[in-house]
Amino acid sequence: MFQKFREGWVRPALFFGNNPISLAGGAITTASGVTMIAYWLVEIFGRPNDNPYLGIIFFLLLPGLFIAGLALIPIGVWVRRRKLQKAGQIPAEFPKIDLNDRIFRHGLDIVLVATIMNLLVVSVASYRGAAYMDSPQFCGQSCHVMHPEYTAYKIAAHSHVDCVACHIGSGAASYFAAKVNGTKQILEVTFDRYPTPIPSPVESLRPARYICEGCHTPARFVGEKLLVKSSFADDEKNTETQTVVVLHLGGLDGLSHLTGIHGVHLGHIEYIATDPTRTTIPWVQKRNADGSETVYAASALNGATPQGERRVMDCIDCHNRAAHPFVTAEEALNQAMADGPVSPELPWIHKEGLVLLKATYASQVEARTRIPAQLEAFYRSEHPEVMATQANLVKRAGDGLVTLYSQNVFPFMKLTWGTHPNHIGHMSYPGCFRCHDGDHMAKDGSAIPQDCSVCHNLLAVDESKPKVLSDLGIQ
Ligand code: HEC
Ligand code: HEC
Ligand code: HEC
Ligand code: HEC
Ligand code: HEC
Structure with missing residues (x-):
């Protein structure tokens, strides 16, 4: 043979x-x-x-x-x-x-x-x-289209979680689906046909049950969470005030009660969103403990059920920016001034910094040269004494502003301050108030509550050196 x-x-x-x-x-x-x-x-x-x-x-x-x-x-x-x-x-x-x-x-x-x-x-x-x-290098760096998401991802809490852990399910079927999808995207990039910015939400994302809950136990009892936020005014001294909030995060407590923000939403609330960013939510349905259902509808609906995407509420309806946090210019600057890269000791830096951050630049490269140059020019012409004594702070502030800009604005992808709303909170975007606006009423006249105290205790709102912080020994 x-x-x-x-x-x-x-x-x-x-x-x-x-x-x-x-x-x-x-x-x-x-x-x-x-x-x-x-x-x-x-x-x-x-x-x-x-x-x-x-x-x-x-x-x-x-x-x-x-x-x-x-x-x-x-x-x-x-x-x-x-x-x-x-x-x-x-x-x-x-x-x-x-x-x-x-x-x-x-x-x-x-x-x-x-x-x-x-x-x-x-x-x-x-x-x-x-x-x-499957590596974040390939997903995030080899393709310039992903540059914004990769940049934000690198500075988020999940910078050590692989992209595929959240974006691709386990098993051969989702692997195959992801590869087909990826090939389509490579073709789109090759022929310059990709959408700018990349749309959010990601409709194909699996339910959070399969993503987030692989690492986080939703029922873990968090209880109360203290949140301290600084903000700075537009005056010469950049006057700092602080807001101190205790959030009722709750969870599943020792007596098996589901309480608080984490306890009350998961698994039994459905909604219909009538816009592609899930920001307009006129219709919400809650399944009660006894199996009955309560519908909360915006008054404008007049009892009708709207057309739109119907979804069971999960982690991502609040934490949509968990991996890719883009913030507003105000939030970015307040944080940088509280943390130090942009020094609050520079007179007028809050006002001038915001102007420079919000100006239009053709590219990040242009912003990188123009922001520091214009900041210097501002101090040279308006406040020469600052340039004489604090030139190093001006330089650091210029660099700090460039960093903030580069983390949040990507002109080539048409992604700028506020392009992607963050659903947590309600100050910069509707967030919780998409439903908790006092206008979502049930037949019996009850509403999804908007009382401030349902979600948090406001211990101080925009106070200068709040007493509660010194009582707690935080300041
Ligand atoms: C911890 C989970 C997680 C990780 C890790 C993660 N993402 Fe995301 N990603 C999300 C979520 C959640 C959204 C928003 C989805 C939504 O609102 O439906 C998102 C959205 C996106 C979007 C759509 C545009 C946008 O900004 O909303 C892109 C593109 C993206 N991710 C790419 C990546 C890349 C590239 C990586 C790795 C470098 C990565 N993601 C890692 C969870 C994750
Ligand atoms: C592979 C594991 C993993 C997955 C999947 C994951 N996380 Fe996380 N997450 C972590 C780790 C680890 C931390 C803590 C990081 C730290 O403290 O530096 C964290 C932190 C967080 C925090 C607190 C972060 C902050 O900014 O303070 C939130 C909120 C969060 N995750 C939400 C989510 C959501 C929502 C999802 C699903 C889209 C998700 N996580 C998926 C591992 C994961
Ligand atoms: C109704 C909105 C909402 C939903 C749904 C939600 N969260 Fe949260 N979560 C919050 C808020 C608000 C905070 C506090 C935000 C902050 O720290 O600024 C928070 C905080 C967290 C933190 C940080 C806790 C800490 O100790 O600092 C983690 C982790 C987290 N959520 C994970 C999850 C996961 C996983 C899910 C889904 C199973 C989920 N959340 C569902 C609103 C929500
Ligand atoms: C999709 C709609 C929707 C969104 C978005 C939403 N909620 Fe809710 N929330 C509800 C519904 C429905 C209830 C149940 C109301 C009831 O039982 O009377 C509820 C109840 C609550 C409760 C308990 C109220 C009580 O009477 O004890 C808290 C606290 C809460 N939500 C916090 C938040 C926070 C914080 C956010 C934003 C991070 C948020 N919710 C976003 C729909 C929503
Ligand atoms: C449905 C829940 C909910 C209700 C109702 C609510 N808030 Fe909030 N609020 C939040 C959450 C969640 C945050 C924290 C956001 C974050 O993590 O950045 C917050 C943060 C705040 C902050 C600090 C935020 C900042 O960025 O400076 C203030 C001030 C505030 N709320 C005021 C109010 C007032 C006043 C009311 C009553 C009219 C109210 N809130 C009602 C959920 C709620």
Whole structure:
């Protein structure tokens, strides 16, 4: 049988394989295989390199070349065979192979070893390629379209959670769906047809039950949470005031009562949103403990059920910016002034900083040069004494403003301050007040409550040096 195999397959293969296409294929495969193996060795023994473009070369392009080279070998065989067939030149008997011939025997050994090596390389390469495509480097950095989400992700609490942990489910089906979707997106990017900005919400996101609850226990009792926020005024002194709020986060308490913000919403509230950002929610339905249902409807509906997306409320309806926090210019500047990068000691910095942050720049590159330059020009012409004594603070503030801008505004994606609303809270966006606006009424006249004290105790609102903070020893 071995003899037959050799006569019927090996000899013709060798005969037909001796053609330029197959030989080139072999060369390409060998060259890319050797390069990849060398890179893996460097990776194992050397310093890992996070450059996403190296990843594209080594995990996607080279494996592609490797396989293309392999594919060229049978193509060359086929072409040569057809050519000879047409010319009627197929030999009746293929050149003899003689296993007693040492050189030939070694030739066969090499082919065998090379085939095993190739199989190994292909399997390692496809594994590495798949793993690479799951990495935040690939998702976030190799494609400039993802730049805004990646930038925000890097400074969020979830900067160490892989994109795929939230965006792609486990199992072969969702893996396949994600790859189909990803290929579509690559085509969109290639042909410049992608939407700007990338729309939010992500309709294909799985319910939070499968994403967030893999790591967070929703029923974990958080109880009360203290929130302290600083804000600065537009006067010369950037007068600082603070707001101190105790949020009733609740959860599942020791007596199995579901209480507070976390306790009351999950699993039994449905709503209909009539706009694509889920900001307008005129209709809300709650399933009560006894199985009955209460509908809270905005008065403008006059009892009708609106058309729109119907959804069971989950974590993402409040925490929609958990991984990609874009803030407003005011929030960004207040935070930076409280934390220090933009010093409140600089006169007028709050007013001037906001003006510079909200101005229009063609690109982040332009903002990077114009913001610091204009800040300096402002102090030079209006307050030369500041430039004389606090030039270093002005420089730091300029850099600080640039950072805030670069984290939140991406002109090339048409993403700017406020493009993506944050549903937590109610100060900058409707957030909780999408439903808790006092206008969502049930038939019995009760409303989804808007009492401030239902959600939080306001211990201080915009007070300068609130006493409660010094009582708590926080200030
Ligand atoms: C902790 C979970 C989580 C991680 C990790 C995560 N995302 Fe998201 N992502 C979300 C949520 C939640 C939304 C908003 C969905 C919504 O409102 O429906 C979102 C939205 C997006 C959007 C749509 C545009 C927008 O800003 O809303 C893009 C694009 C995106 N993510 C890309 C990424 C990339 C790239 C990474 C990795 C670098 C990543 N995400 C990591 C949870 C996550
Ligand atoms: C793979 C695990 C993982 C997943 C999935 C995950 N988280 Fe987290 N999350 C964390 C970790 C870890 C932290 C704490 C980070 C820290 O304290 O630095 C965190 C922190 C948070 C915080 C507090 C962060 C803050 O800004 O103070 C919120 C809110 C949160 N997660 C919500 C969510 C939501 C909503 C989802 C689903 C879209 C989600 N998480 C998915 C691991 C995860
Ligand atoms: C009705 C709105 C709402 C829903 C739904 C919601 N949260 Fe929250 N969550 C909040 C608010 C408000 C806070 C406090 C925000 C802050 O710290 O600024 C919070 C805080 C948190 C924190 C931080 C807690 C801490 O100790 O600081 C985590 C983690 C969290 N939520 C996870 C989740 C997860 C997971 C889900 C879904 C199972 C969820 N939340 C559903 C409103 C919500
Ligand atoms: C999609 C609509 C919707 C959104 C958005 C929403 N809620 Fe609610 N919330 C409800 C409904 C419905 C109830 C139940 C009202 C009732 O039982 O009378 C409720 C009840 C509550 C309660 C308990 C009230 C009570 O009487 O004890 C708190 C606290 C609360 N919500 C906080 C929040 C916070 C904080 C946010 C924003 C982060 C928020 N909700 C966003 C629909 C919503
Ligand atoms: C449905 C729940 C809910 C109701 C009702 C509510 N709030 Fe709030 N409020 C919140 C949440 C949640 C936050 C925290 C937002 C965050 O994490 O940044 C907040 C934050 C605040 C803050 C500090 C926020 C900041 O960014 O400076 C003030 C001030 C405030 N609320 C005032 C009020 C007043 C006044 C009322 C009554 C008219 C009220 N709230 C009613 C949920 C509510």
